Amino acid sequence: MLASSQCDKDDILSVKELNSIVQQSVKSIIDKEKLRSYVVSVKDLTTNGGNYLGTLQTVTITGKTEDGESKELRLFLKNIIHIEKEFTIVNASEAYQREGFFYRELFKYFEKIEDKYNIPVEERFNTVKGYSESNDEVIILEDVSYKGYKTGDRLKVVSLKFAELAIKELAKFHAMSFVIQNENPKYFENNIKPLRSVFKVNEQLKTHLRRSFDKAKETLDETAKLKLEFFFPKVIKKFQQCMVVEPDEAVCITHLDFRANNIMFQEIDGEAVKVVPVDYQLACFGCPVVDIIYFIFLGTDQEFRKNHMENLKDLYYCTFESFLSKFGIEAKEMYTKKQFEDDFREKLDFGLIMFIIVMPLLFARTDDVPELSVIENLAFNLDECYKDRLHGVVDDFIQWGYL
Incomplete structure (x- = not known):
């Protein structure tokens, strides 16, 4: 209109x-x-x-x-959209407050520090301009679509170039937490560490988990069904460990919804050349590997992971290391490669959990997109492409020994 x-x-x-x-x-x-x-x-x-x-x-x-x-x-x-009376897994007002803080204050602080260290514009963490008039009712940003930015198709596997650009920006985003911690420990303690997850582990979430896992099992063979059902009792604990992290277990600011649909991109001749992450409503202080795992499993298929997952992990840490060095910080003093690898291995099955949780929304048919207000009664009308993606995810975790 x-x-x-x-x-x-x-x-x-x-x-x-x-x-x-x-x-x-x-x-x-x-x-x-x-x-x-x-x-x-x-x-x-x-x-x-x-x-x-x-x-x-x-x-x-x-x-x-x-x-x-x-x-x-x-x-x-x-x-x-005021839906919190029906949808209690995430409080919408709290999510808007969180995103407002990022655009009104935190990203401006990022820019101030980058100015101090004379970081070239093309090497900085890329953000969309936010307006201070954003509030608990509306987030107001620059409309970058007129600059050629767009979002991809949520149903499709991302391209390797897009994935590489996204992972680089993610590494910079995480690194800025450590830069702030080094520059202004008081600000870090008062404004970064208290950013707890807006997710609520409640009966509505547990019901959605059960229904999503049951839907996933419908197209699997008997062996895979049994393995997935045997895994299910661990899901709530694993979800809490990854999404609702205690402050003493957290490492940096995390996006928590870092998927292709929340990463705008410019392209030349059909290939991505620049990306800018958006949508920080779920962002909190947590573990960085959660964002990487979430991005990989919600945006790629089994063949892509086989060919590129390890390389993307290496690209992430190299970018993280290089970006911190621009501020005179050694990555190994903040978050070692070993800690990164250990966290990735420990939390890798979070990718399976989140794929199945988000599956009813990520793969909803474009002509039948569900509403969160009725999440306990979602019809699960999914595009057929979800089956191959699901089978690949489950097969990966069977091969890797998690199932």
């Missing part, structure tokens, strides 16, 4: 497609840009199964400043 509104400087922005709180936030941005007259265009976007905690819109504002300069603002809005 597209709506336009012609406004003078003293008018109150009134576009019916924006709620009153969001209108005031957008108006504040317009005022900061000193636009005297302007036209506002709002377009609703379909999430197509890419976002379950918000509705998405773009806002284009074209106008002139008091001195006659023409200006155009392109905004991307993620508006909260």
Whole structure:
């Protein structure tokens, strides 16, 4: 839906497609840009199964400043969906507060430190510009689609180039925790370490786990079914160990939803050349390998993992090591390669768990995307491509001895 509104400087922005709180936030941005007259265009976007905690819109504002300069603002809005009464695994308000903190404060602190060390722009952690007008109702970002950024198809296996670029950005994101810890221990203790997981391990989650595992077993052979069922009693404990980490067990800021659909990319001749991670609503202080494992198992197939998983692990740690060195920090003093390898091996079966948990959402048919408010009664109408991906994941973990 597209709506336009012609406004003078003293008018109150009134576009019916924006709620009153969001209108005031957008108006504040317009005022900061000193636009005297302007036209506002709002377009609703379909999430197509890419976002379950918000509705998405773009806002284009074209106008002139008091001195006659023409200006155009392109905004991307993620508006909260209030579903916490029905969906209790994640509190939506808490998730929006978390993401607001990242865009209003933390990424600006990243930039301040990168400025201090004269890190070249092309070597910095890549983020989308966020506006301070973001609040508990809406996240407001620059709309980077006009710069050629887009999101991929959640049903498809990622390309190797995309995976390499994503893993490099992830390593930088994790490394910045250690940079902050080194630069400002007090800020780290007060603002990073307290970022506990927004996930709630409750009966609703346990019910969803049971139903997801039962769905997974439907297409497996008898041996694989038995192995998966024997594994199931360990799932809740393993989930808690990976997603709800105690502060003394955590290492750095983690994204916790680092999948292809949350990584925008630019491409040339059909190949990714630059990526920017988005969607920090679930981010918390945790273990970095969880993000790597999550990305690999939700975005690749068995053949890809066989050919590239070990190389991606090496790329991650090399990038982590190299990026920290730009700030005069030795990686081995913060998070050793051995600790990284031990954590990866210990938590690898988290990839199996999260694949099955997210499977009903990741592989939902595009014409039948479910709602989180009815997660306990999801119909599991999945695209047929999930079967091959599932069989490959289960087979991997049987071969590796986890099942």
